[in-house]
Amino acid sequence: MYEYDVIVVGAGGAGLRAAIAAQEAGADVAMVTKLHPVRSHTGAAEGGINAALREGDDWELHAYDTMKGSDYLGDAPAVEALTQESPEEVIQLEHWGMAFSREDDGTVSQRPFGGLSFPRTTYAGAETGHHLLHTLYEQVVKRGIEVFDEWYVLNLAVSDEDDPAERSCHGVVAYETATGNVEAFTARDGVVLATGGLGQVYDHTTNAVANTGDGVAMAYRAGVPAEDMEMIQFHPTTLPSTGVLISEGVRGEGGILYNDEGERFMFEHGYANNDGELASRDVVSRAELTEVNEGRGIEDEYVHLDMRHLGEERIVDRLENILHLAEDFEGVDGLEEPMPVKPGQHYAMGGIETDEYGQTCVDGLYAVGECACASVHGANRLGGNALPELIVFGKRAGLHAAGGETEAPRVTVGRSDDSEAGDVETPVELGEPWGSEGDAVADGGAAAETAEAVVERSLERERERVERLLERDDGTQHAEIRAAVQHTMTENVNVFREEAALKEALVDIHAARERYRDVYVADPSSTYNTDLIQTIETRNLLDIAEMITVGALARDEFRGAHWRKEHQERKDDEWLKHTMVSWSDGSPELWYKPVVLEGEKKTYEPKERSY
Amino acid sequence: MSTQRQQPETETETESTESEGETAQERRLDEKRRRAEERERKRVEAEERAAADAERYHLKVFRYDPEVEGKQEPRFDDFHVPYEPGMTVLDALIYARDQFDASLTFRHSCRQAICGSDALFVNGSQRLGCQTQLSDLDQPVRIEPLPHSEVVKDLVVDMEHFYDQMESVEPYFQTENRPEGELEEQRQSRENREKIKKSTRCIWCGACMSSCNIAAGDNEYLGPAAINKAYRFAMDEREGEDMKQRRLEIIEQEHGVWRCQTQFSCTEVCPKDIPLTEHIQELKREAVKSNLKFW
Numbered sequence: 001m002y003e004y005d006v007i008v009v010g011a012g013g014a015g016l017r018a019a020i021a022a023q024e025a026g027a028d029v030a031m032v033t034k035l036h037p038v039r040s041h042t043g044a045a046e047g048g049i050n051a052a053l054r055e056g057d058d059w060e061l062h063a064y065d066t067m068k069g070s071d072y073l074g075d076a077p078a079v080e081a082l083t084q085e086s087p088e089e090v091i092q093l094e095h096w097g098m099a100f101s102r103e104d105d106g107t108v109s110q111r112p113f114g115g116l117s118f119p120r121t122t123y124a125g126a127e128t129g130h131h132l133l134h135t136l137y138e139q140v141v142k143r144g145i146e147v148f149d150e151w152y153v154l155n156l157a158v159s160d161e162d163d164p165a166e167r168s169c170h171g172v173v174a175y176e177t178a179t180g181n182v183e184a185f186t187a188r189d190g191v192v193l194a195t196g197g198l199g200q201v202y203d204h205t206t207n208a209v210a211n212t213g214d215g216v217a218m219a220y221r222a223g224v225p226a227e228d229m230e231m232i233q234f235h236p237t238t239l240p241s242t243g244v245l246i247s248e249g250v251r252g253e254g255g256i257l258y259n260d261e262g263e264r265f266m267f268e269h270g271y272a273n274n275d276g277e278l279a280s281r282d283v284v285s286r287a288e289l290t291e292v293n294e295g296r297g298i299e300d301e302y303v304h305l306d307m308r309h310l311g312e313e314r315i316v317d318r319l320e321n322i323l324h325l326a327e328d329f330e331g332v333d334g335l336e337e338p339m340p341v342k343p344g345q346h347y348a349m350g351g352i353e354t355d356e357y358g359q360t361c362v363d364g365l366y367a368v369g370e371c372a373c374a375s376v377h378g379a380n381r382l383g384g385n386a387l388p389e390l391i392v393f394g395k396r397a398g399l400h401a402a403g404g405e406t407e408a409p410r411v412t413v414g415r416s417d418d419s420e421a422g423d424v425e426t427p428v429e430l431g432e433p434w435g436s437e438g439d440a441v442a443d444g445g446a447a448a449e450t451a452e453a454v455v456e457r458s459l460e461r462e463r464e465r466v467e468r469l470l471e472r473d474d475g476t477q478h479a480e481i482r483a484a485v486q487h488t489m490t491e492n493v494n495v496f497r498e499e500a501a502l503k504e505a506l507v508d509i510h511a512a513r514e515r516y517r518d519v520y521v522a523d524p525s526s527t528y529n530t531d532l533i534q535t536i537e538t539r540n541l542l543d544i545a546e547m548i549t550v551g552a553l554a555r556d557e558f559r560g561a562h563w564r565k566e567h568q569e570r571k572d573d574e575w576l577k578h579t580m581v582s583w584s585d586g587s588p589e590l591w592y593k594p595v596v597l598e599g600e601k602k603t604y605e606p607k608e609r610s611y
Numbered sequence: 612m613s614t615q616r617q618q619p620e621t622e623t624e625t626e627s628t629e630s631e632g633e634t635a636q637e638r639r640l641d642e643k644r645r646r647a648e649e650r651e652r653k654r655v656e657a658e659e660r661a662a663a664d665a666e667r668y669h670l671k672v673f674r675y676d677p678e679v680e681g682k683q684e685p686r687f688d689d690f691h692v693p694y695e696p697g698m699t700v701l702d703a704l705i706y707a708r709d710q711f712d713a714s715l716t717f718r719h720s721c722r723q724a725i726c727g728s729d730a731l732f733v734n735g736s737q738r739l740g741c742q743t744q745l746s747d748l749d750q751p752v753r754i755e756p757l758p759h760s761e762v763v764k765d766l767v768v769d770m771e772h773f774y775d776q777m778e779s780v781e782p783y784f785q786t787e788n789r790p791e792g793e794l795e796e797q798r799q800s801r802e803n804r805e806k807i808k809k810s811t812r813c814i815w816c817g818a819c820m821s822s823c824n825i826a827a828g829d830n831e832y833l834g835p836a837a838i839n840k841a842y843r844f845a846m847d848e849r850e851g852e853d854m855k856q857r858r859l860e861i862i863e864q865e866h867g868v869w870r871c872q873t874q875f876s877c878t879e880v881c882p883k884d885i886p887l888t889e890h891i892q893e894l895k896r897e898a899v900k901s902n903l904k905f906w
Binding site for chain 2: 035036038039040041043044053087088091094095096097099100101102103104105106107108125127130131134135138139141142178208209210241242243244245324325328329330331477479483521522523524525526527528529530531
């Protein structure tokens with residue numbers, strides 16, 4: 001058994017920043033991560049980090065843009081924390097040596113991005129995430145913070161009081177990939193989940209193969225509500241064959257989108273008469289697919305993104321990485337030809353419900369980064385707002401978990417008097433077909449037991465689960481189930497959504513759950529058993545897919561990235577509220593909590609989003 | 612959640628009484644049938660293609676697992692993977708794993724040459740699986756773990772030594788020259804950023820170290836990646852002269868830059884096109900220059 005003050009799960013941008021902050025606040029910290037830190041998907045972020053650094057810009061403008069971009073589903077206290085603290089955090093990164101792109105006077109460069117009223121996206125070429133990830137990891141190495149890399153966290157050790165708000169998290173149980181050992185990690189002060197994205201629930205995604213939503217699924221099954229899961233961001237420029245991301249920086253620098261008829265459709269077909277290609281991501285994604293659906297797509301599948309007119313010098317200076325990606329993964333020379341692009345799953349705007357310090361309703365459990373929903377992105381994340389989220393909230397959560405000084409949060413978590421019961425008609429029963437038996441129950445240990453007992457019991461359960469999966473000789477393989485889920489999500493819960501298709505997805509997910517009863521691990525080895533890990537990940541994907549779909553079915557309006565065929569308007573009277581899904585011992589429950597639009601100085605009044 | 616269990620059949624009946632002709636439900640079912648037919652057609656086509664050997668890529672993949680009796684003796688397994696245009700070595704491995712043998716083990720994550728986890732020895736050269744098109748390779752495609760590293764299982768090697776070498780060069784920014792204002796950045800000229808730019812692209816894949824003859828013979832040699840990391844900081848003007856001296860001392864140690872024999876194998880295999888050998892040479896020159904100062 002390992003013991004620390006703070007355990008950080010996941011070692012991408014948010015996890016690394018949380019670990020540094022916790023350590024600086026005096027905590028004994030360990031990071032437990034299924035990849036090595038430099039393999040984290042933060043490294044694939046391209047575009048940049050938004051921060052109001054320059055004269056003429058300020059945090060209030062940044063907050064306004066973010067609230068508007070979110071289509072008024074962001075919570076103002078969290079958005080304001082993001083925009084107030086990102087300048088300091090970006091400069092902190094610079095002081096840690098991050099190789100930002102520079103202006104002639106040696107200051108860091110900024111460029112325009114979609115939905116921003118000021119060019120406030122600070123960047124390092126088109127590989128900002130790579131630089132950010134490595135800079136943060138360097139600081140972790142410098143501080144000697146312990147990293148358990150290639151350790152896969154199987155579950156959280158959470159006590160099992162009936163009311164999730166009374167539960168406490170005392171640690172995690174993890175599987176050492178190299179040896180097959182299952183071990184417990186006790187956290188005296190807190191566990192910070194920083195497990196990243198969940199894009200593997202779709203088959204066309206910019207996300208890494210490791211992005212299977214493990215943190216969200218684990219927290220959900222421990223009783224923490226998942227918030228706004230239906231809000232999935234599709235990025236308008238991904239390479240058609242692989243889903244590899246082509247940064248918004250290309251459009252920020254002046255890249256142009258064309259349809260098969262050579263029209264600059266963002267203007268010529270009136271999708272965004274002012275901002276054109278730089279309208280926000282939901283708007284551009286729908287525009288592209290509408291072009292394709294109306295027969296003006298290229299090969300009925302994609303559109304063209306052209307940057308040739310920017311000139312070789314500017315492209316190489318600011319977007320060099322894009323040339324390599326287009327060449328390696330699509331065989332296109334971006335200097336000579338336009339690049340083929342189409343929308344792909346990119347980012348989960350929802351996630352584990354937290355306040356502005358990453359706290360969940362379970363005592364001692366925090367979540368930060370893409371797996372969390374402090375609610376800064378609402379229904380549509382602006383490009384360049386994910387990286388500041390990692391560092392601002394990573395720092396806040398690390399500090400809070402380590403007992404550092406903080407103010408009282410203004411975003412509330414868990415159920416309260418403001419919660420409203422939800423109601424949606426689903427074609428099948430949700431949750432586990434086998435009820436609350438088996439691996440899916442929330443509890444790690446009986447109520448009122450000591451922390452040690454909770455962790456011990458959780459360890460025992462996970463050892464049993466691993467053994468059970470390894471023992472079976474025959475059945476269904478995870479790859480089949482995973483492919484079925486990815487297929488139905490891509491077909492039915494994509495950019496355009498309609499009721500019948502959403503219901504069909506729920507039926508398919510239910511069928512996948514049924515098949516998961518028979519799942520087995522073909523590889524008997526206790527050395528580097530990726531078959532076992534992927535089987536457990538697939539279990540997590542099932543819950544994630546269901547949360548996304550049921551939220552999308554319930555929200556019968558059109559807001560941000562969430563487009564509904566039957567409901568073509570934003571319904572502020574009814575829907576200025578967050579979709580919450582809670583796992584009550586195997587049976588998902590839907591409820592709502594209001595959006596917080598009151599900021600520090602003003603209340604953000606919902607307006608029509610036009611670009 | 613108030614869940615109403617509606618059987619799809621019931622739903623069809625209810626809906627079909629609502630309007631005449633083709634209802635939404637029927638259209639959806641038609642669509643689903645059409646998709647199922649499409650999938651079936653594709654499957655049959657795939658099988659037909661598989662029958663013709665020319666359409667399948669022949670992989671010979673290294674296998675070894677200390678825990679499994681049949682795999683304790685290293686061997687090569689053959690896989691025949693149906694080819695699709697654009698398919699990479701990584702795609703082929705994933706196909707082989709998901710369709711033929713779930714125990715086939717390799718590291719991979721981002722699929723876009725940035726996480727650095729799938730460096731492999733493919734047809735005798737270090738490459739990233741995700742970045743290597745099958746169509747560029749002669750058959751059979753021989754896929755092995757990175758040479759000069761301990762094999763953990765199949766294509767997975769132990770990276771600890773590589774990480775240790777990376778961390779031994781103090782791979783973090785160190786400077787006394789902080790600007791006074793908290794919100795003020797340290798200035799760096801565009802030229803200086805340009806100078807270190809390529810060195811900052813390293814993704815720690817280990818291809819260079821694996822290709823280096825010197826590293827193979829001298830386990831203590833820092834190796835190209837770690838020296839490149841030292842270059843990244845030594846050449847960063849923000850760290851200042853004193854720190855640069857310290858960095859030069861680190862890379863001048865017995866198993867540092869002077870071991871490099873300028874064979875360029877690291878530069879040749881680097882998937883991020885970092886001119887590693889050049890960086891090592893430049894550090895040698897800097898070291899000489901700084902030593903001369905004291906004479």
